Amino acid sequence: MPTNPSNDPKIKAMKGVNLFHYSQSNCAMRIRIALEEKGIPWTSQYINLDTQDNLTDEYFKIHPHGLVPAIVHDGVIVYESSDILRYLEEKFPEPSLIPAKDSEREEMEEWLEMTRDLHVKVIKVWVYGKERYRSKTKESMGAYVKKQPNQELIDFHKMTLQDGHIPQNKIDEADRRLHELFARIESNLGKHKWIVSDTMTLADIAWIPNYTLLNYNNFPFDQYPRALNWIERFTSRPSYEKGVTQWFDYVPA
Ligand SMILES: N[C@@H](CCC(=O)N[C@@H](CS)C(=O)NCC(=O)O)C(=O)O
Numbered sequence: 001m002p003t004n005p006s007n008d009p010k011i012k013a014m015k016g017v018n019l020f021h022y023s024q025s026n027c028a029m030r031i032r033i034a035l036e037e038k039g040i041p042w043t044s045q046y047i048n049l050d051t052q053d054n055l056t057d058e059y060f061k062i063h064p065h066g067l068v069p070a071i072v073h074d075g076v077i078v079y080e081s082s083d084i085l086r087y088l089e090e091k092f093p094e095p096s097l098i099p100a101k102d103s104e105r106e107e108m109e110e111w112l113e114m115t116r117d118l119h120v121k122v123i124k125v126w127v128y129g130k131e132r133y134r135s136k137t138k139e140s141m142g143a144y145v146k147k148q149p150n151q152e153l154i155d156f157h158k159m160t161l162q163d164g165h166i167p168q169n170k171i172d173e174a175d176r177r178l179h180e181l182f183a184r185i186e187s188n189l190g191k192h193k194w195i196v197s198d199t200m201t202l203a204d205i206a207w208i209p210n211y212t213l214l215n216y217n218n219f220p221f222d223q224y225p226r227a228l229n230w231i232e233r234f235t236s237r238p239s240y241e242k243g244v245t246q247w248f249d250y251v252p253a
Pocket of ligand 1: 025026027028049054066067068069079080081082115116119153
């Protein structure tokens with residue numbers, strides 16, 4: 001788990017849980033939801049991705065790839081949303097968001113790993129592809145390439161800038177993977193109430209923000225009735241209201 005006790009006096013002095021996040025980031029949403037589910041008090045450190053606040057030298061001291069989310073907990077840095085979820089679970093075990101059985105815990109880990117592996121090639125490709133959205137300009141890309149060590153992200157942002165945007169075959173492949181994943185969620189929900197067990201776990205928290213993003217672009221969730229019921233149950237929880245809905249219209253000062 002990438003935790004870094006920092007030598008920077010300003011970071012070392014940070015007390016409690018400080019969340020570096022952006023309103024619309026699905027990766028940040030999952031951390032805000034987990035914090036609310038666990039009732040952990042936290043301090044908001046807002047990183048405005050629209051103005052590339054994530055690319056400052058100051059922020060690179062916290063996240064080595066200049067991405068959100070990251071947390072600083074009593075001077076210790078943790079980044080990568082799935083690892084932050086695991087870290088919070090370890091430090092704040094109650095209420096538990098881990099399933100009881102070993103087999104369920106293994107499956108929960110699989111869903112957590114998938115959030116990391118599929119974030120760019122499936123979720124981002126599908127969402128940016130549908131919207132033909134460009135979060136960088138050719139000019140801002142120059143600064144980004146110099147700072148960003150993550151080649152997958154550089155290639156992704158470059159792809160959105162090319163003529164014709166993201167190639168249709170990549171969007172189709174992302175669409176196929178998403179249907180595969182939601183068909184699996186649908187099948188799992190036929191066996192238990194939540195994605196991996198009868199209690200809500202980190203797997204549900206990790207995946208509900210993907211629904212939020214895909215739903216903006218009309219992913220056909222109506223093909224998955226049990227998933228729709230899961231969505232309804234989750235989105236009516238106070239943690240979703242506080243961790244997701246209330247941030248939709250956030251305007252940084
Ligand atoms: N796998 C990482 C992905 C983090 C990530 O890509 N965050 C996006 C927002 S969802 C970001 O900070 N993008 C800024 C950029 O690409 O410059 C995680 O789950 O924490």
